[in-house]
Amino acid sequence: xSIKVSITDDHYVVLRxxxxxxxELPNIEVLSIHESAKATLxxxxxxxxxxxxxxxxxxxxxxxVLTKQLLKLYxxxxxxxxxxxxxxxxxxxxxxxxxxxxxxxxxxxxELLTAIETVNxxxxxxxxxxxxxxxDQSLGKHTNAAFQPxxxxxxxxxxxxxxxxxxxxxxxxxxxxxxxxxxxxxxNIMSKLGAKNSxxxxxxxxxxxxx
Amino acid sequence: xSIKVSITDDHYVVLRxxxxxxxELPNIEVLSIHESAKATLxxxxxxxxxxxxxxxxxxxxxxxVLTKQLLKLYxxxxxxxxxxxxxxxxxxxxxxxxxxxxxxxxxxxxELLTAIETVNxxxxxxxxxxxxxxxDQSLGKHTNAAFQPxxxxxxxxxxxxxxxxxxxxxxxxxxxxxxxxxxxxxxNIMSKLGAKNSxxxxxxxxxxxxx
DNA sequence: TTAAAACCTAGGGATTACCCTTAGTTATGT
DNA sequence: ACATAACTAAGGGTAATCCCTAGGTTTTAA
Numbered sequence: 001x002s003i004k005v006s007i008t009d010d011h012y013v014v015l016r017x018x019x020x021x022x023x024e025l026p027n028i029e030v031l032s033i034h035e036s037a038k039a040t041l042x043x044x045x046x047x048x049x050x051x052x053x054x055x056x057x058x059x060x061x062x063x064x065v066l067t068k069q070l071l072k073l074y075x076x077x078x079x080x081x082x083x084x085x086x087x088x089x090x091x092x093x094x095x096x097x098x099x100x101x102x103x104x105x106x107x108x109x110x111e112l113l114t115a116i117e118t119v120n121x122x123x124x125x126x127x128x129x130x131x132x133x134x135x136d137q138s139l140g141k142h143t144n145a146a147f148q149p150x151x152x153x154x155x156x157x158x159x160x161x162x163x164x165x166x167x168x169x170x171x172x173x174x175x176x177x178x179x180x181x182x183x184x185x186x187x188n189i190m191s192k193l194g195a196k197n198s199x200x201x202x203x204x205x206x207x208x209x210x211x
Numbered sequence: 212x213s214i215k216v217s218i219t220d221d222h223y224v225v226l227r228x229x230x231x232x233x234x235e236l237p238n239i240e241v242l243s244i245h246e247s248a249k250a251t252l253x254x255x256x257x258x259x260x261x262x263x264x265x266x267x268x269x270x271x272x273x274x275x276v277l278t279k280q281l282l283k284l285y286x287x288x289x290x291x292x293x294x295x296x297x298x299x300x301x302x303x304x305x306x307x308x309x310x311x312x313x314x315x316x317x318x319x320x321x322e323l324l325t326a327i328e329t330v331n332x333x334x335x336x337x338x339x340x341x342x343x344x345x346x347d348q349s350l351g352k353h354t355n356a357a358f359q360p361x362x363x364x365x366x367x368x369x370x371x372x373x374x375x376x377x378x379x380x381x382x383x384x385x386x387x388x389x390x391x392x393x394x395x396x397x398x399n400i401m402s403k404l405g406a407k408n409s410x411x412x413x414x415x416x417x418x419x420x421x422x
Numbered sequence: 423t424t425a426a427a428a429c430c431t432a433g434g435g436a437t438t439a440c441c442c443t444t445a446g447t448t449a450t451g452t
Numbered sequence: 453a454c455a456t457a458a459c460t461a462a463g464g465g466t467a468a469t470c471c472c473t474a475g476g477t478t479t480t481a482a
Contacts, residue, residue: 011316017228
């Protein structure tokens with residue numbers, strides 16, 4: 001009994017590349033390939049594979065969100081993330097949402113096979129370098145995807161002003177409040193986001209889409 | 212007489228994907244595939260194709276730079292850029308350096324064929340959406356995407372440290388230089404990027420993929 | 423092989439950000 | 453109406469950032 005695999009990636013050449021590689025492997029059947037999240041969901045109503053290779057950058061639904069949706073519908077599905085860049089935060093968020101592994105697109109045939117076999121045996125597959133990075137990062141704080149900070153109206157306004165590279169003085173004038181108040185808001189934002197300074201605020205704000 | 216095509220991309224699945232697609236097309240011969248700029252240069256000493264599909268993000272030499280080098284060595288070579296993201300500035304720079312066209316990695320078989328035929332006939336090939344974007348840009352839009360700042364080795368090191376939310380003092384210790392030197396580098400970075408402060412540095416660095 | 427350009431280095435001085443504490447004044451919701 | 457959260461803002465520091473200037477080194481190109 002062969003392992004049924006599907007692939008979702010909006011880059012057609014990636015889609016066909018993985019398909020080609022998989023077809024060269026024994027005991028693996030490429031069930032379906034899709035170029036969008038929507039197409040994946042539609043196809044899965046008919047046939048669900050054992051394993052799905054899922055790109056993180058999809059045009060319609062974010063790969064991280066799609067992971068969650070799919071696993072809700074098909075809990076036994078094993079999802080392996082796909083991406084170009086080695087963004088640790090993405091890996092973590094995928095895994096937090098239930099993904100079983102992660103592959104960079106420069107992976108070779110052997111890695112694909114290892115990933116499929118590992119995941120099919122119910123174990124997680126991570127490329128070595130990524131393992132180390134996640135370990136490094138998990139020693140920090142506020143790196144988990146579940147953490148979703150809530151800013152108040154005023155804090156969001158200050159955040160946006162910081163993003164516009166305004167000084168505290170300028171923000172105060174813009175919002176008709178005291179410099180000291182702006183500072184208080186900035187301090188609260190830093191505290192909530194776990195940022196060390198304004199650079200950290202912007203990094204996390206972009207990551208958590210608070211702008 | 213078939214058209215000889217080579218492919219350079221550090222993402223192995225992309226490499227194999229394009230290869231697979233090209234093999235399905237008539238009158239086209241895949242001469243060689245390479246995963247790095249170095250491998251491309253070495254292979255070309257033996258056999259040079261008519262057309263090269265060249266990724267922009269290579270581990271060893273930047274695709275834009277490699278375009279220039281290759282065209283110096285092989286002026287009749289036609290280069291078609293490959294990338295995931297539709298960064299107009301990259302397209303412009305590739306074309307400026309002599310590339311004949313540009314393809315996004317979500318391109319289908321038909322587009323690949325059209326691109327090859329167009330370029331083989333000595334004409335430039337650009338996907339429609341990209342054409343429009345380049346046009347939009349040249350019509351004096353303020354979002355100057357063509358602007359691609361170049362940072363020095365030291366500046367890049369400081370930039371990365373700033374991104375890590377380190378203080379100037381910590382950066383100085385990390386790089387074994389004076390606090391004042393770090394500040395000087397930061398000033399130069401701000402100047403080059405047109406940023407008003409460190410927040411601006413990070414914004415533009417993320418936008419221009421300087422990290 | 424020079425001269426120019428680019429890069430790395432770092433000082434003084436002014437400004438701004440950061441970090442405490444404390445505390446009065448609005449909204450918000452049960 | 454009453455606790456809770458949010459917005460406001462003061463004093464008083466320390467540390468970091470920002471800006472200008474400039475000497476020394478390395479790299480690049482004529």
